Amino acid sequence: MINKENKSLEDFKYLIDSRDLTNKEKAEERDTILKARAARFETRSDNDIKTAKLMQLKFQMEEYLSSPLCSVELSFPKFLMTYIDTLYEKRKDFASDISIKPIVLSHVLNEHREPNDSFLLRLMFHSQDSFKDLIEFDKSLWAMVYYQDKVCGFLDSSEKLGKSEKKHVRGINF
Amino acid sequence: MIVIDLVSGLSKEIEITLVNNLDYKSITKSRFWFDWKQEKDYNVFKLCLKGTDDILGLVSLDIFTKESRIEIRLLAVSKENRGKAKLLDLIAGNLIAFACIESIKKFGEMACVSLVPKTDLIQYYMDEYGMLQAGKSLFIDGNELLQLIKKYDHD
Numbered sequence: 048m049i050n051k052e053n054k055s056l057e058d059f060k061y062l063i064d065s066r067d068l069t070n071k072e073k074a075e076e077r078d079t080i081l082k083a084r085a086a087r088f089e090t091r092s093d094n095d096i097k098t099a100k101l102m103q104l105k106f107q108m109e110e111y112l113s114s115p116l117c118s119v120e121l122s123f124p125k126f127l128m129t130y131i132d133t134l135y136e137k138r139k140d141f142a143s144d145i146s147i148k149p150i151v152l153s154h155v156l157n158e159h160r161e162p163n164d165s166f167l168l169r170l171m172f173h174s175q176d177s178f179k180d181l182i183e184f185d186k187s188l189w190a191m192v193y194y195q196d197k198v199c200g201f202l203d204s205s206e207k208l209g210k211s212e213k214k215h216v217r218g219i220n221f
Numbered sequence: 222m223i224v225i226d227l228v229s230g231l232s233k234e235i236e237i238t239l240v241n242n243l244d245y246k247s248i249t250k251s252r253f254w255f256d257w258k259q260e261k262d263y264n265v266f267k268l269c270l271k272g273t274d275d276i277l278g279l280v281s282l283d284i285f286t287k288e289s290r291i292e293i294r295l296l297a298v299s300k301e302n303r304g305k306a307k308l309l310d311l312i313a314g315n316l317i318a319f320a321c322i323e324s325i326k327k328f329g330e331m332a333c334v335s336l337v338p339k340t341d342l343i344q345y346y347m348d349e350y351g352m353l354q355a356g357k358s359l360f361i362d363g364n365e366l367l368q369l370i371k372k373y374d375h376d
Contacts, residue, residue: 056341057305061298061313062254065337065358072357079356080335081288087353087363091330095364099330102370106326183375 098181100133105178108188117199123192124156127170131156134177145169167193222318222373224270224277225310233309234271234376237319239264244276253279253297263294264323268316277302278312282320289331290360291324293317296336311373317350318373321366333362 068076104126111122131141131152138156139149147166154160162170171186178184223232240248240257244267248257253276257265260281268278281295298312317334324332335358338346343359346352351365361369 055304056339058303059339059342060345061296061303061307063293063296063336063338064255065292065294065335068337068357076335076337076356076358077285077288080290080333080358080360083353083355084333084360084362088331091363095367096330098367099325099332102367103325103329103332106322110326182371 097133100129101178102182104129104133105182105184105188108192112188112191112195117202119199119203121158121196121200123162123189123196124158126189126192128156130174130177141173145173162193222315223376224312224315227308227310235268235277235315236271237266237268237315240267240279248276248279252300254300255295255297257281257295257297260295266316266319268312268319277309278316280316280320282323284323284327286327288333289324289328290333290335291320291327293320293334293336314350315373318369321361321370322374325366325370331362332366333360334366335360 108122108126111126131138135141138152142149142152145166146169151160151166155162155166167190170189174184174189175186222235222237224235225232245258245261250256257279264282264284266280266282267276268280269276276299278298279296280293283292283294285292293316296313296316298307298316301307302309302312320334321332324334335355336346336352337358343354346359347354350361350369352359352361353365
């Protein structure tokens with residue numbers, strides 16, 4: 048625990064220690080915080096909730112790209128669905144705003160069709176506008192997530208197909 | 222995210238990553254005030270200038286999933302960057318904002334970060350970070366949490 052006598056108040060601005068509570072005090076703190084938050088949540092605006100969801104999406108996309116782990120599940124359609132459902136009540140309205148047919152959007156979301164370059168570019172421009180006044184958002188995140196999915200998919204299938212393909216290759220040993 | 226070099230006035234990019242077992246050798250009590258080895262069971266993150274491995278700040282987070290809340294258990298800025306003679310500014314703020322980012326990443330619109338401050342510093346944290354008081358704790362959620370992230374999440 049902090050030795051209070053040895054530090055000036057100024058120094059404590061750079062040191063936080065929340066551990067010095069008994070279990071009973073911790074339980075009381077938890078209840079007090081929950082109560083205070085519940086009262087605040089009732090007055091939260093739809094705009095604040097949308098902003099929080101968009102920020103969550105941005106940080107989750109960044110985390111996905113920085114993770115060394117590959118998932119078999121595609122992340123692009125999942126992130127895209129979150130993006131659209133945060134901003135629109137009906138997905139066809141998003142399709143209209145980026146001038147594509149609703150059926151094309153539905154196919155992309157349900158992994159029956161790959162997004163083409165136009166789709167990706169329009170999505171990037173759309174999200175640039177959506178995030179503009181909220182937080183810094185690198186619109187190329189969409190393309191990076193899409194191609195990260197492709198890389199992960201390729202690596203997964205190469206594990207399975209690797210042996211049958213390797214017999215067609217003659218390497219050079221140095 | 223950036224810190225400000227108070228000697229040159231220039232901003233410097235930082236990165237915040239998980240502490241690994243080897244890091245604990247360089248995390249001394251004389252530089253980071255607490256015994257950080259006691260925190261190994263929690264999520265401990267280090268703040269470094271981008272591309273360097275000199276640790277400038279540490280934060281230990283406890284995640285309460287059922288409450289959609291992250292508690293800052295422990296936070297320390299390196300000795301040379303504390304107080305009025307500090308060399309780099311914004312280290313503590315970046316670590317608190319990082320806790321907010323982790324919370325929003327996990328809990329979205331329900332995100333919340335709390336800490337237990339020294340009584341004399343309650344007003345400081347409320348003014349500096351937009352925190353609110355609940356019992357002995359301070360917490361940040363809702364619009365204030367979003368604003369704090371916006372303030373610190375830029376290059």
